[in-house]
Amino acid sequence: xRVMVERSGGFAGIASRRDVDSASLDALEAATxxxxxxxxxxxxxxxxxxxPDAYRYDVSIDGNSxxxxxxxxxxxxxxxxEWVLARADS
Amino acid sequence: MPHSHIxxxxxxxxxxxxIAEHGDDDERAQARHMLEESAEVRGERRALGLMAxxxxxxxxxxxxxxxxxxxxxxxxxxxxxSEGSKASRDAAVxxxxxxxxxxxxxxxxxxxxxxxxxxxxxxxSSVHYGVKFxxxxxxxxxxxxxxxxxKLFNRFTAALDIIGHELTHGITQYTAALEYHDQSGALxxxxxxxxxxxVKQYTRKLTAAKSDWLIGAGLFTKEVHxxxxxxxxxxxxxxxxxxxxxxPQPAHMQNYSKTTGDNGGVxxxxxIPNHVFYLVATKLGGKAWEVAGxxxxxxxxxxxxxxxxxxxxxxxxxxxxxERYGKNSAPQQAVLEAWKAVGIDVAAPAxxxxxxxKIAKPTFSIPSAAAEVPAMAIASTSARRAxx
Ligand SMILES: [Zn+2]
Numbered sequence: 216x217r218v219m220v221e222r223s224g225g226f227a228g229i230a231s232r233r234d235v236d237s238a239s240l241d242a243l244e245a246a247t248x249x250x251x252x253x254x255x256x257x258x259x260x261x262x263x264x265x266x267p268d269a270y271r272y273d274v275s276i277d278g279n280s281x282x283x284x285x286x287x288x289x290x291x292x293x294x295x296x297e298w299v300l301a302r303a304d305s
Numbered sequence: 306m307p308h309s310h311i312x313x314x315x316x317x318x319x320x321x322x323x324i325a326e327h328g329d330d331d332e333r334a335q336a337r338h339m340l341e342e343s344a345e346v347r348g349e350r351r352a353l354g355l356m357a358x359x360x361x362x363x364x365x366x367x368x369x370x371x372x373x374x375x376x377x378x379x380x381x382x383x384x385x386x387s388e389g390s391k392a393s394r395d396a397a398v399x400x401x402x403x404x405x406x407x408x409x410x411x412x413x414x415x416x417x418x419x420x421x422x423x424x425x426x427x428x429x430s431s432v433h434y435g436v437k438f439x440x441x442x443x444x445x446x447x448x449x450x451x452x453x454x455x456k457l458f459n460r461f462t463a464a465l466d467i468i469g470h471e472l473t474h475g476i477t478q479y480t481a482a483l484e485y486h487d488q489s490g491a492l493x494x495x496x497x498x499x500x501x502x503x504v505k506q507y508t509r510k511l512t513a514a515k516s517d518w519l520i521g522a523g524l525f526t527k528e529v530h531x532x533x534x535x536x537x538x539x540x541x542x543x544x545x546x547x548x549x550x551x552x553p554q555p556a557h558m559q560n561y562s563k564t565t566g567d568n569g570g571v572x573x574x575x576x577i578p579n580h581v582f583y584l585v586a587t588k589l590g591g592k593a594w595e596v597a598g599x600x601x602x603x604x605x606x607x608x609x610x611x612x613x614x615x616x617x618x619x620x621x622x623x624x625x626x627x628e629r630y631g632k633n634s635a636p637q638q639a640v641l642e643a644w645k646a647v648g649i650d651v652a653a654p655a656x657x658x659x660x661x662x663k664i665a666k667p668t669f670s671i672p673s674a675a676a677e678v679p680a681m682a683i684a685s686t687s688a689r690r691a692x693x
Binding site for chain 2: 221223224225226227228229230264265266267268269270271273286
C-alpha cells in the first residue's frame with residue numbers, strides 16, 4: 216500500500232509532502248499504515264468551502280486521491296494524515 | 306476537532322454576512338430558526354450559541370475575549386482575559402489581547418469601522434490551540450493561534466501583522482466575501498496582508514519608507530534561513546531554506562503559479578497584488594494607511610464581490626482612487642502604474658461598465674446586491690439536507 220499526503224496552505228502557505236510505501240516499512244509499521252488507511256476509507260470526507268488559512272490536504276491511497284480541509288477533517292483521516300506526515304519518505 | 310467547525314460547512318460565511326448586513330428582524334429570526342434546526346440535528350449546541358449571539362448584533366465598542374484552548378482543538382477553551390481585565394502572565398494571551406485591540410483601533414480610527422462586522426462584533430481569540438500547531442486562522446467566528454512547533458515556527462501571536470491578517474479575513478467575510486480559491490482567494494489573502502502590515506505600521510508609527518513590508522517577521526525560529534513568511538516589497542525573497550524550501554511568491558503575472566495545492570496558490574499568487582500595494586504606498590509616500598490604505602479599504606468593502614479576480618481588483622482600486630481623490634489624481638495615477646508594473650492594465654471605465662452590464666443579465670450569475678434571498682434559500686436547503 217502506498218499513501219501520499221500533501222499538506223498545503225496555512226497562514227505561511229508552506230507545503231509539506233510525504234510518500235509512504237508499506238513495502239519498505241517493517242511489519243508492525245506496515246500493519247499500522249494499512250489499518251489507519253482502512254479506517255479512514257470507511258469515513259466519507261465532508262466537502263466544505265475552504266476557510267482562510269486552514270490547511271488543505273491532498274491524500275492519495277494507492278493512486279486514489281481525495282482533497283479535504285482542516286475545517287472538516289474526520290478524526291479517522293486526521294489519524295492517517297498525522298501518522299504519514301510524521302514519517303520520513305520511504 | 307471538526308465539530309467546532311461544522312456549522313461553517315452548513316452555513317457559508319457569505320450568508321452570515323448577508324444576514325448581519327442586510328437582514329431585517331424577520332430574516333434574522335428566520336436565520337436563527339434555521340440555525341437551531343441544523344444545530345439541533347447535529348448536537349451543535351455550543352456552536353449554535355456562538356452563532357446566535359453573533360446574529361443578535363449587540364451594538365458595541367471594542368470588546369475582546371481571550372481563551373486558552375490548553376493544547377486541545379476544543380474551541381473556544383477556557384476564558385482567560387476579557388475587555389479591561391488585567392494582563393496575564395501568559396505572553397500569548399497578552400499578545401492576542403493587545404494585537405486584536407490594535408487592529409480594532411486601526412480600523413475604527415482610520416476607516417470608522419466598528420469591528421469585523423462594523424457592528425461591534427466581539428473579538429474572540431483562542432491561544433495555545435492544538436499541540437505544536439504551526440498555524441493561525443480565522444475560522445469564520447474567531448481567531449485561533451497555535452504555539453508553533455518550536456523547530457521552525459515560534460508562536461503565532463508573536464507578530465502583530467499576523468493578528469491583523471487574521472482579523473482582516475473576518476472583515477472580508479462580512480464584506481466582499483472573496484471565495485477562498487484561485488484569484489479571488491489570492492485577493493482574500495492579499496487584503497489580509499495589506500491590512501496586517503498597515504496595522505503594524507499604524508501602531509508603530511512607521512511611514513511607507515520606514516516599513517520593512519514583511520509579513521510574519523519573527524515567526525520563523527533561528528533554525529530557518531529566512532526573514533519572514535512573505536515580502537510585499539520583493540515577493541519571492543522572504544526565505545530560502547533547506548527544510549522549507551524557497552519563497553514561491555511571484556511579483557508579476559508572467560510568473561503566476563498554476564498550482565492546484567493551497568486552493569490554487571492563494572498564498573502564492575497574493576504576491577502579485579501585494580507588490581502593487583507596496584508600489585502605490587511607496588510612490589505616494591508618508592503614512593500608507595491614509596491614502597493607499599483608504600483606496601484598498603473602499604475597494605474591499607464596497608467594490609468587490611465573491612468571485613472578483615485580479616483584473617476586477619485593478620479596475621476597482623483605480624475607480625476607488627478616482628472617486629475619492631479625483632480623476633487623474635496622483636493616487637489614481639499611482640494605482641494605474643503599479644498594476645501595469647505587474648502586468649495588468651486597468652480597463653477603461655467604458656469597458657468596466659460594459660462588463661458590469663453583462664454580469665447583470667439574469668442568465669447564470671446572480672449579482673451580489675440581489676443575493677440575500679437566494680442565500681437564505683441555500684441555507685434552508687442545507688438545513689433540510691442535514692436533517693436527513
Ligand atoms: Zn490568510
